[in-house]
Amino acid sequence: MMNNQLVFATNNIYKTQEVSAILSPTYSVLNLTDIGCDVDIPETGDTFAANATLKSSYVVQNYHIDCFADDSGLEVEALNNEPGIYSARYSGKRGDLENMQYLLQKMEGVSNRNARFKTVISLIQNETNYLFEGVIYGKLRTEPIGNEGFGYDPIFEPIGYDITFAQMDLTEKNRISHRALAMQKLIAFLKQ
Template sequence: MSNKLVFATNNLHKLEEVSAMLNGAFELLTLNQIGCNEDIPETGDTFIENAGQKSWYVYSNFGLNCFGDDSGLEVDALNGEPGVYSARYSGTRDHDKNIDLLLQKLEGEENRKARFKAVISLVIDGVEQLFEGTVEGSIRAERSGTDGFGYDPIFQPDGYSITFAEMSMDEKNAISHRGRAVEKLVAFLKNS
């Protein structure tokens, strides 16, 4: 197997996180680098469906081995919201507006339990493998920290007194949902 893999994203934050974890074992190509300028549809009702749509789209249209991910935040008191709509919860892809809406919906709520979930769909030579990662935690009432992206400033993982946005990338990758899913992906790739 070639050590080139397409990561079906143009999200530079995700690319940076995953590249750091792959530690040079694979050369990651972005959608831009392979000339894929289309918005790949994410019409699934689950993280698995959305991740698969991305990897299969690239494999089917470009003939390249690829992995795609989908991830999001599930808040118990909101029946799992924002879930697959995490990136555009407020109707936009604006992280601050998404956080504001979430905090507004949780106002006065005592149950702050939440989790980040990530699913990676890897398609190699027409065969799909799935890798999942989850990290449990809670939602803070206000933002703290400046690193990371998305809901990182309000998500405090269980066992820690700081948010994802207050951690270094290495600290976050060691325990994050995406980090756990990527670990499984890397282990699979190294053993293939």
């Protein structure tokens, strides 16, 4: 039986392989490289859902293959949910260390450390857009701890843990993370 093709709007081969293993043999998962898309798809939306949808829509419109895409970031309660959609370039630069240091400066002396990581996945299948959200709540540390992960992981401590994402074993982080939670909802939907 021929399986269905589905594009994951990413260039990350590891993300592609992980999702591919879960959805095989029902779906054959391709990434942007596999379909010859080397465009940096603009993320000009004002929400995670809008940015994810921009990416999945671009692929569907230009390559005529069903697609899913994600957008995610950190939202800090005391900063009115900043950095949010600007998480990857919060400091004005695209650098994990610069963004994390900039956030820590803004949070100096702030007692409310509540934060959450959020991911929204947009799946466009048969011309319908489905959205899947994953959220993990926690708090910000005052200084980075740990060497694993990326982005704000060294300063984010999820509720129920006394370590940061960057101190966590990758398997454990991938089990509880915002991206994992959104991906589980997508996979459950695709396997129906």
